[in-house]
Amino acid sequence: MLRRLHSIPGLVAALLLAVVALTGSMLSVFPALEQAQARSAGTLDVATLAARVSARLPGVETLVREPSGTLIAYHLAGQEQQASIVDPASGAAIAPYQPSAVQRWVKNLHRKLLLDDVGRVAVGVAAACLLLIALSGLGLMARRLGGWRRLLAPVRGDRLQKLHDQTARVALPALVLSAATGVLMSLATFGWIPEGGSADPFPDVQPTAATRLALAQMPALQQVDVSRLHQLKLAAAGDRTDVIELETADGSGAIDPARGTWLSYAPADGWQRLHAMVRLLHTGEGLWWLALLLGAGSLTVPLLGATGTLLWLRRRRALPRLAANAPAQEADTVLLVGSEGNTTWGFAAALHEALAGAGLRVHTAPMNELQARYRSARRLLVLTSTYGDGAAPESARQFLGRLAGMQVPADAAFAVLGFGDRQFPRFCGYAQAVHEALAAAGFEPLREPGTVDRQSEPHFRAWCEWLGQAIGRPLEVNYTPRMPPTTSLKLVSRNDYGADPETLTAVLRFEPEAPARRRLPWRSRGLPAFETGDLLGVLPPGGGAPRYYSLASASSEGVVEICVRRHPGGLCSSHLTGLQPGARIEAFVRPHESFRPAAGAAPVVLVGAGTGIGPLIGFIRQNPRRRPMHLYFGARDADDGYLYRDELAGLVDDRRLRSLTTAFSRASKRAYVQDRLLADAPRLRELVAQGAQVLVCGGRRMADGVAAAWERILAGSGLSVAQLRAQGRYVEDVY
Amino acid sequence: MKHAWPLAAVAGALALPSIASARPVTLETQLANYGGDGAYLAIYLTDRNGRHQRTLWVAAPKAKYWKHLRDWSRATGGTARVDGISGASVGAGRSLRVSVEVADALIDAGYEIHIDTAVEKMKENPSEVVLPLTAAGAGKPVAGRGYVKSFRYTL
Numbered sequence: 068m069l070r071r072l073h074s075i076p077g078l079v080a081a082l083l084l085a086v087v088a089l090t091g092s093m094l095s096v097f098p099a100l101e102q103a104q105a106r107s108a109g110t111l112d113v114a115t116l117a118a119r120v121s122a123r124l125p126g127v128e129t130l131v132r133e134p135s136g137t138l139i140a141y142h143l144a145g146q147e148q149q150a151s152i153v154d155p156a157s158g159a160a161i162a163p164y165q166p167s168a169v170q171r172w173v174k175n176l177h178r179k180l181l182l183d184d185v186g187r188v189a190v191g192v193a194a195a196c197l198l199l200i201a202l203s204g205l206g207l208m209a210r211r212l213g214g215w216r217r218l219l220a221p222v223r224g225d226r227l228q229k230l231h232d233q234t235a236r237v238a239l240p241a242l243v244l245s246a247a248t249g250v251l252m253s254l255a256t257f258g259w260i261p262e263g264g265s266a267d268p269f270p271d272v273q274p275t276a277a278t279r280l281a282l283a284q285m286p287a288l289q290q291v292d293v294s295r296l297h298q299l300k301l302a303a304a305g306d307r308t309d310v311i312e313l314e315t316a317d318g319s320g321a322i323d324p325a326r327g328t329w330l331s332y333a334p335a336d337g338w339q340r341l342h343a344m345v346r347l348l349h350t351g352e353g354l355w356w357l358a359l360l361l362g363a364g365s366l367t368v369p370l371l372g373a374t375g376t377l378l379w380l381r382r383r384r385a386l387p388r389l390a391a392n393a394p395a396q397e398a399d400t401v402l403l404v405g406s407e408g409n410t411t412w413g414f415a416a417a418l419h420e421a422l423a424g425a426g427l428r429v430h431t432a433p434m435n436e437l438q439a440r441y442r443s444a445r446r447l448l449v450l451t452s453t454y455g456d457g458a459a460p461e462s463a464r465q466f467l468g469r470l471a472g473m474q475v476p477a478d479a480a481f482a483v484l485g486f487g488d489r490q491f492p493r494f495c496g497y498a499q500a501v502h503e504a505l506a507a508a509g510f511e512p513l514r515e516p517g518t519v520d521r522q523s524e525p526h527f528r529a530w531c532e533w534l535g536q537a538i539g540r541p542l543e544v545n546y547t548p549r550m551p552p553t554t555s556l557k558l559v560s561r562n563d564y565g566a567d568p569e570t571l572t573a574v575l576r577f578e579p580e581a582p583a584r585r586r587l588p589w590r591s592r593g594l595p596a597f598e599t600g601d602l603l604g605v606l607p608p609g610g611g612a613p614r615y616y617s618l619a620s621a622s623s624e625g626v627v628e629i630c631v632r633r634h635p636g637g638l639c640s641s642h643l644t645g646l647q648p649g650a651r652i653e654a655f656v657r658p659h660e661s662f663r664p665a666a667g668a669a670p671v672v673l674v675g676a677g678t679g680i681g682p683l684i685g686f687i688r689q690n691p692r693r694r695p696m697h698l699y700f701g702a703r704d705a706d707d708g709y710l711y712r713d714e715l716a717g718l719v720d721d722r723r724l725r726s727l728t729t730a731f732s733r734a735s736k737r738a739y740v741q742d743r744l745l746a747d748a749p750r751l752r753e754l755v756a757q758g759a760q761v762l763v764c765g766g767r768r769m770a771d772g773v774a775a776a777w778e779r780i781l782a783g784s785g786l787s788v789a790q791l792r793a794q795g796r797y798v799e800d801v802y
Numbered sequence: 803m804k805h806a807w808p809l810a811a812v813a814g815a816l817a818l819p820s821i822a823s824a825r826p827v828t829l830e831t832q833l834a835n836y837g838g839d840g841a842y843l844a845i846y847l848t849d850r851n852g853r854h855q856r857t858l859w860v861a862a863p864k865a866k867y868w869k870h871l872r873d874w875s876r877a878t879g880g881t882a883r884v885d886g887i888s889g890a891s892v893g894a895g896r897s898l899r900v901s902v903e904v905a906d907a908l909i910d911a912g913y914e915i916h917i918d919t920a921v922e923k924m925k926e927n928p929s930e931v932v933l934p935l936t937a938a939g940a941g942k943p944v945a946g947r948g949y950v951k952s953f954r955y956t957l
Contacts, residue, residue, distance in 0.1 A: 129925050141925045
């Protein structure tokens with residue numbers, strides 16, 4: 068619901084909002100320009116000012132003070148009325164007053180699209196949309212980051228998502244203020260809220276005498292400071308019945324030209340003061356720095372609109388079509404899907420097809436559409452992602468509430484498969500919660516919840532295979548992940564490590580056939596720019612799912628470097644380690660922003676084993692500023708599988724790498740990286756206390772062992788691995 | 803349906819006398835390039851004592867801004883009925899040409915034409931044009947003190 072409140076008004080009003088926001092940004096410059104040109108009046112009362120001006124401009128009729136402080140006198144020059152900017156110090160006309168035609172045009176575009184009431188209504192609706200989008204976006208962000216208190220936590224996600232979220236977070240206060248005040252101004256224009264000031268401040272009053280007091284001596288004018296002045300209309304020279312009219316920020320009234328005292332006065336009421344405040348906060352007229360801040364905030368609107376639209380398109384494209392979806396009450400198998408960005412639907416569609424192919428009547432639906440009862444259901448399968456820190460994804464938000472009111476079928480079994488990213492602190496946390504809730508509701512668990520890390524196809528296939536066995540029907544799963552466009556890479560060099568050709572490890576360096584281009588969302592051809600730690604997706608010969616390899620180089624280096632260990636029977640690894648220079652592969656890049664050293668000069672602890680050294684050595688190479696980096700590296704032994712041995716020694720010598728600690732699992736004194744970490748516990752605790760970030764790269768078992776070691780290292784320090792993960796200071800690249 | 807034609811007859815009988823003793827007056831107002839948004843105008847007649855007699859034309863579609871046409875709105879209490887004698891505001895440099903019926907009895911009888919003008923965020927000009935409604939004055943342009951570059955009426 069919240070997501071719909073966010074995206075639908077955004078898509079509908081995107082273009083209109085871009086126009087209104089950009090014109091708003093243009094207008095935001097004027098208050099500062101006017102402020103810079105306005106001559107300060109200092110403390111000056113209106114009586115003195117009026118006397119000065121009427122001495123220098125005898126035909127003056129009206130004095131107006133702009134919010135910027137600029138004073139304008141309307142005066143007769145011969146038969147013609149003129150408007151001049153006057154100097155408050157002397158009262159003399161400095162220059163003719165010529166309001167900017169450009170500013171007026173932009174303002175009319177901004178507030179009514181150069182139309183009349185139709186335009187005003189459209190702009191008012193746009194402001195309401197912006198307010199709705201901003202507030203629903205704030206709600207979405209709080210949910211994504213794991214609660215209101217974590218609103219300032221680092222944003223996770225890919226580049227597009229980060230660009231959208233980080234920009235929105237900075238601009239949010241300005242956008243909310245602009246939108247809310249804009250809505251109020253619209254409502255006032257159309258009379259939905261009172262304008263105030265119902266009493267006529269200038270009733271039909273007469274001077275008490277025909278003689279006139281000098282302006283400088285009028286008590287009512289002496290009491291008002293020029294900074295409060297809006298407008299002063301003097302009594303017409305030829306009309307002895309005319310009175311002086313004064314409008315200020317505090318109220319308006321008529322003044323007796325004979326005595327200089329009030330004939331009538333109406334103080335500004337609550338509504339008038341509210342509208343004045345709303346106007347000030349919206350336009351920043353008279354508050355130039357606020358205007359500039361609001362203008363800068365508005366500049367982000369087109370960017371947010373474009374990135375938001377791209378994110379929406381991506382979610383839509385991920386939504387598949389289901390063939391032969393059985394009605395809920397006839398299905399023997401109910402497959403429920405919890406998805407935020409719709410990627411889980413791709414897996415669900417494949418499973419749906421496999422189950423239907425195995426002769427089952429399958430009903431597949433979003434988790435939010437859980438029925439109060441299923442007449443024929445014998446098993447319930449749940450595929451769900453986790454949103455942010457263990458929260459339900461969009462299509463599962465109402466699931467637990469609906470489950471509480473559900474009539475659980477007798478003897479119904481269930482299984483949950485969680486989709487997530489191990490970088491997040493509570494990996495598949497929501498899947499676990501759903502599992503526990505279903506078990507508590509009386510469903511029979513087939514097994515503990517399964518997990519799929521970062522849309523790993525092997526994880527998914529393994530779970531489906533288990534499921535087929537559990538229900539006694541082999542499943543034929545045809546899952547084809549959405550494939551980004553690939554580009555052709557040419558192998559330029561290879562370095563082999565390891566004695567056994569069946570398990571050798573190779574460092575492969577490719578060059579793109581076409582030069583690397585900048586990553587622009589709408590340019591999908593050619594290899595986009597990439598950073599060390601991103602993933603290279605390689606299509607094995609004969610097709611099938613891509614395999615991912617961590618990149619040891621960045622696109623700025625001009626080469627694509629990966630480490631590949633040959634697995635016996637491994638289709639892609641055998642192919643890659645069999646390539647000779649000049650051979651070509653098809654590959655694409657998948658960003659992995661969370662896995663790279665954070666900005667700053669804090670120490671970095673790199674932990675890796677085997678081919679996990681790839682991205683780590685890339686980070687060390689790109690450390691020209693000699694930030695303290697410490698590497699713990701596990702290999703088979705000093706002569707076999709010790710990747711980059713000579714280069715690492717060189718990096719230690721030129722201090723890009725502060726310390727190198729190795730662990731050899733096949734040496735006479737067998738050791739693993741976690742042993743080395745534990746041995747260095749005091750030093751590592753100290754580094755963490757200095758703000759160090761930990762990056763771990765390698766196999767799952769090594770990563771689990773390393774995390775357990777860190778848990779012990781941090782024990783008693785007041786910190787935990789979970790806390791470091793939540794701060795983005797403990798990140799893994801695990802395969 | 804049965805009552806339609808007697809009603810029309812009554813309406814016609816009421817309307818006839820006023821048409822018989824009135825004549826069309828054309829009002830032509832040319833605005834200066836004052837460099838602002840569209841101007842609101844009220845053109846109206848006052849008697850020899852300056853009291854509002856009747857409104858001739860109001861180029862001011864939004865009644866909430868009528869208070870800025872100061873003299874006219876004060877004289878009419880801000881609640882004038884302007885059906886058939888009102889229209890859009892007039893842009894800077896543009897002209898307004900309208901024809902209205904004026905009773906013969908008001909011509910050469912000491913009545914004056916007034917024009918109030920107002921522009922958003924700019925000065926208001928109550929009675930910026932004041933001239934007597936006479937047969938001799940017809941066709942002679944006069945300038946206003948504010949946004950009216952020239953005004954004339956033809957009988």
